[in-house]
Amino acid sequence: MRRGASWFNVTSITLGFAFLYLPIVLLVVYSFNASKLVTVWGGFSTKWYVSLLSNQGLLDAAWVTIRVALLSATLATVLGTLAAIALVRFGRFPGGTLFSGMVYAPLVMPEVITGLAMLLLFVAIGFARGFWTLTLAHITFSMCFVAVVVQSRLITFDRSLEEAALDLGCPPFRTFFTITLPLILPAVVAGWMLAFTLSLDDLVISSFTTGPGATTLPMKIYSQVRLGVTPEINAICSILIAIVATGVIIASAVTKRREVDRQRAERLAIQGV
């Protein structure tokens, strides 16, 4: 009815975003604090970032985290996309309710339960814990998030595009790769990014399923946080925030740009240019 700025809407948005962002901004600001006392401002400095580079334990953890995240996000994207197709396209199949249950449950399942359960599985089958168990666990929970993201795109997908391809002589398998996949690609990429950050951020499930030699960055940060707040943690957290922020901002800028281009092209087409 009344679009745009009413005082109520502006106030609630302003306060809401202040609440969401103030803690993060303060954390980043204090990562540039020269003083070792985290809460006392002692001038601008980048020394904590420099000191990170000589912290071998942290660097090792970062390397493990990135490897796990890249590998698990990629496999989770494949599995999650398959699961989304199964959910949207296969209608009712035997055990379909169980399947959709298993896809949606990890979205809300408390991490302590998932983590414990997976650990007990790995112990029961005698799978040595470490990098691979970590990766398997990450694939399993993040594939469900990918499935939900891709599913919401597939629901709005115009099936007649695929039918047109079949009608023009393109077999189903090829149709998927030439028509369906390119068109749902933005959702698949978004799913991959989500899986990547979920893996990057996870602490609880990782703590359960990892083993010697495979400590991730969040585990490292957690063990140091318990000892107290240090500027060095502020610095590593700031870097992680910067990575995620860059990714999200680029992604949404690309989406917005495409949308604007598209709208302009449609306007021109209607005018018959």
Next chain:
Amino acid sequence: MAGKLLTAGKSLGPIRRAFAPWNDPAAKPFIQFQNVTKTFGDFTAVDDLSLNIYEREFFALLGPSGCGKTTLMRMIAGFEEPTSGHVMLDGQDLVGVPPYRRPTNMMFQSYALFPHMNVWDNIAFGLKQDGMPKPDIATRVDEMLALVKLEKFAKRKPHQLSGGQKQRVALARSLAKKPKVLLLDEPLGALDKKLREETQFELIDLQVKLGMTFVIVTHDQEEAMTVADRIAVMDQGKIVQIATPAEIYEQPNSRYVADFIGDINLLEGHISSTEGGVTTLDCDGTGAKVQVSQDGGAKLGDHAWFAVRPEKVAISLSPPADPSVNAVTGEVWDIAYLGDVSIYHVRLATGATVKATITNTTRLVERPITWDDKVWLTWSRDGGVVLTR
């Protein structure tokens, strides 16, 4: 923008007039439905239906939404398989042949242009699937672009096209492979009225020129009448009548068809005589007698309806020479002025309303008949038909 697809220089009329393979017992049907039934769960979309479509025919499937016309077309394309029965194309059983191996192509209602490909690649898509050599593809695509007059738009993406242009790209894409049958699913539904009418004539020209079999699905009776050689009127998974547009209009076989196509007046009564090729119907209530020079299936004593189109009803202030046959009287209840014609709603003594369409050959101010006038409505023996269902 919406130029003619073809220069309609030579008259195509005589060719079309002579074309009637459905009346030739020796003609071989091109598409055959044999006792086809299609069910979705409890719902029967197509019910034990048989149908022949001939080569080079422009065939229309007409009916309200949910009547099974789209399902029928999708069974030719291969997107649905019949639950029972057979679908034959050129003597070959299509059942079990997947859509990508059928020699048919379809123009989709939504056009279904691939949004990530430009116009050229959309048209080339089907040709590439056949493994056609690249130079041949280029020649063919250029040919198709010329056919639909979109040479300048080859590099555009679908979202950069207007509705009419998209429609022509979709047409070019589905014609590029020279299919044995072109299927058109509500092809003009998304266009505005003026463009739609132009495009209908372009489709006819194209079909005659290419000598292809076209099957069109539509719910728009005017569209079906304009483009088709024959129309199948469908209802609840069954075909009610198959005939040429003129036959469908002039000789509907049922109240359903008469009512679906155009406007109709129905007078209910009983058959009182069928002698000498003239069927007589005694109307209930008014006692009016209707005589029709038709010896259809109506038998003496049958409960029946006399159906007559409003434009075949004459309206007059004075009674006809013989007011006992093919005439009723009543009062003008309402007049709808449509510009070229006016429709008079005349209320009879029984309470029934009969409509009469009068061409406005004189200006409105001179209209002789007006509200509440007592008038006579008359029609000729050939003006209407007697229907028993």
Next chain:
Amino acid sequence: MALTDRSSRHSRLRWLVVAIPYLWLIVLFLAPFLIVVKISLSTTAIAMPPYTPALDLTAGIGALWEQIKEFSFDNYVFLTEDALYWESYLSSVKIAAISTFLILLIGYPIAYGMARAKKEWRTTLLMLVILPFWTSFLIRVYAWIGILKPEGLLNQLLLSLGVISEPLNILPSTLAVYIGIVYSYLPFMILPLYATLEKLDETLLEAAADLGCPPIQAFWKITFPLSLPGVVAGCFLVFIPAVGEFVIPDLLGGSDTLMIGKTLWAEFFSNRDWPVSSAVAVVLLAILVVPIMLFQNAQKKASE
């Protein structure tokens, strides 16, 4: 129903699309839960793994039965005897429920404001909500430590303004846990709410106004009921994981802040009592099974 293809190679491919993720989830998601249930019925042992019976499937059916006979409900009995456990459960549910309500209260106006913002602003606002949603949970909780601790930024600010004369002891405390949960889970509420509010047909509100309904009433009679799917989805997305939350009570809560996630973690990592921690997990799952099923139904309905 469409695209029926009778060639068997193709239908085998179709089945793989279901079978691969299906099997994966059965092996790595469903099977582990069955193992949790099984271990919760075992007894603690000083061994690796630290429980018996180990359920050796290679031993044959007869031996398996012998092992099953060794199952006991001792761990569950133990849970009822020690007040720590049921107090943890109760307090978890209470904290999660209150937090969910607070988040709904805070999140609704934000989502509403976003949905009513000018179109060109909405993508940006949405991105600004998604950004913290994608930022590490741990980092966001950590950020609050610097603010809330006795010598932290909040106390410094309040002291310098003269509002308080002594530092507030917010950290560690249950209040800090509330702040942490509200902060961390807020985007989970805003996103589904925004999705439903954004889709709301504005002509409905115009129709209500046209029929003589003032704006505030129109909100309660039109907007709110139509946004209920978003409210429900948001509440489940917050409540269910919040009940089992570990990081927030561990880092922000005091020793008197009982939450079951923390208890389970301590049971597992500190006491190394796998059977009891499994029993804790099974009971937690039993508490959450109804909300989880409701959530799945809501999801399924939304996707159809």
